[in-house]
Amino acid sequence: MKKYALFLCLFLYQMVGAQVPGSVVAYSPASSGLYIGSPSVCILPNGDYLASHDLFGPKSNEFEKPISKIYRSQDKGKTWTHIADINGQFWSKLFVHEKGLYFMGTSKHHGNTIIRKSTDNGNTWSEPTDAENGLLLAGEYHCAPMPLIEHDGKLWRAMEDAMGPIKKWGKRYGAFMMSIPLGADPMKATNWTSSNVLRHDSTLLGGNFGGWIEGNAVVDPNGQLWDVLRVDDKSTLEEKAAFVKISADGKTATFDRDADFVKFPGGSKKFSIRYDSKSKLYWTITNYIPDEIKAANKGRNPASIRNTQALFSSKDLRNWDLRKILLQHPDIIKHGFQYVDWLFEGKNNIIFLSRTAYEDGQGGAHNNHDANYMTFHRIKKFRKSKP
Template identity: 35%
Template sequence: MRYVEVKYQPERSRACLGSPSLVKLDDGELVATHDYWGIYTLEGDCGLSSVYRSEDEGATWENVTHIIGAQWGTLVKLPDALYHISSTREYGDMVIRRSTDGGFTWSLPRDEKTGLLMRNESREGGTRYRFECGGGTLVHGGYLYKSYDKYAFDPGESAWEAGNFGTGIGRVPLDKDPLDVSNWTFSNILTFDASKLTDPKLSLGNGTGWLEGNPLPTPDGKIASVMRIHVAKPNMAAYLTLSDDAKVFSFDYETGLIDFIGGHSRFYIQLDPVTGLYVTFSNFITDEPVPTNRNLLSLAVSEDLRHWRRVKDVMRDESGLPPALSRQLTGFQYPAWQFDGDDIILLCRMGYRGSVNFHDSNRITFHRFKGWRSWL
């Protein structure tokens, strides 16, 4: 397995690396970001992301700046500039920043006119609502679409449960300033109701739920979101639909759960302009009793977003660990990627060769898959 290491974080620092994001600029240069998380970081108080650039197609990388107050960020290139959408901290405000110089400097989201999209709602003694920006982006039909999650929990709760997440999509016209929140349309927040499952055996109680969506154009011209789903069966995803005015987000419990390649961990889907296929990289589950393994990353394709075919395993553990230890200690996760001519370029959050477990990632790595369409 060949890769270029963008960032390595020593385990003794007690900090982990996350939220990889990658774009290619019009001049051919690459920009990448990631954040830091863990109990010995300030992610809950003030997020921090690092920005890197490569001028040699990913062979080498230079850390050019950091963004204070940026957690769970996503890069997106629009016609006028480069943007970074994030939370200000773990479950903080949802903000967007603009860079007009290729990622060296960034605007400051001071208020609703300069990039503050959603404020963290909280009240003493009640439920707190916080926004998570780990979902995907889509530029299509004159709009930027952004998936996001709303996490509700009672004060004092510490357990992470998928059932506490609701999901929504925001949309802004490309001819309007995305830093001005008045230009955005936000859908309703949709939560998963496990009591409506057609097969009750799929329920995990409050552990049943969705997050980290992927807004996409459907073959019939609509917008859908294929989402990470936590149910009792591996290799599934959720298929949600968005109304034409981007205000109504909906899910059909009869048909909305689909077979997928992975689906329990973050994945990112894009539509290939050459083949017309939907493409994703995801963590295919090979051991059903262990539905959370991330030590295998696979490429999969679909013609209709609902029926998926596993094409090739592109990353697997080469450390020589026994399978059980590999599942515990190795993770190739949260892949951020884009088409680059005949190739695909990918940035990976990697827990590998020294991480304390598969989830607590110690590396951000860059990969190029040359001539990938020959695999189809």
């Protein structure tokens, strides 16, 4: 019976999935109680693509021992094969560093900060048993599949401490940065440095500050490193990001409450920023809210509007230009393109994964947040994109 149900699900997704934008990497119907989260993508030295996601929702084990799934594509993202399940990995980013393949995130929803290594292109992974083997920080932590960058002789990765005194979403999260010298073993906890944690401050934004999470490690045009975070502010549809300054030694994080909240399209949802040396621009793919959608949804929490993904660029990290609408659906309740993870591909393209909520012939996604698909996409000649 289980085999028949699995066959039926696969058949339906193949029949209906053709209507879903992009190439389907993974599918989980709403009826399963397992929703697709945390898309992550990397390109292996041999040219293969790896993709990952975790599973959250009422039938998942996200608070105890969540599952992350790994997929491989050997045809530039056209088709994907499931190659591994990892028990005890959540909110995690795949990345290649100094010829090693790693998977960094948490052990569960608000779990330890951990990192795993694969020596066979993602088929099998190490276990984070102790501080010598991938257990980096014990406690309660939060993150998303965010970019890791090399700068000033170190590898940098933004994280959030989830051990604030008020155990509520947003209020429990504090921003900090992790770093490790290039050439050091990422699997050893003692090689990593953590900055101080900047806790939630209820007085920010005139009392409307709900929290900051899912930070980006980014270097500005002057060489200053920042942790650029998603900001929760339910009082307005004018979205913003927070710019937390990180010292050169990685030990000190500071925030100017008057200058470091910056208008940012899609800033109330997860976004990733990367710098392109050819165009000398910063690029992001973000859950932008177009003016016509703002006009029709006054008073709505901006974080709940996820039906548009758009490409933006910036010269200075603080002023952003719309380059192209990438994905959009008129319905904001049960359709969403979100938590995009992306990379530059070759000389002219961008590839990205989306956590996609879309119709599937079985009633669609549970809602726009609780996605039933992970989809793969490519932006060709992205530098020539125009609105």
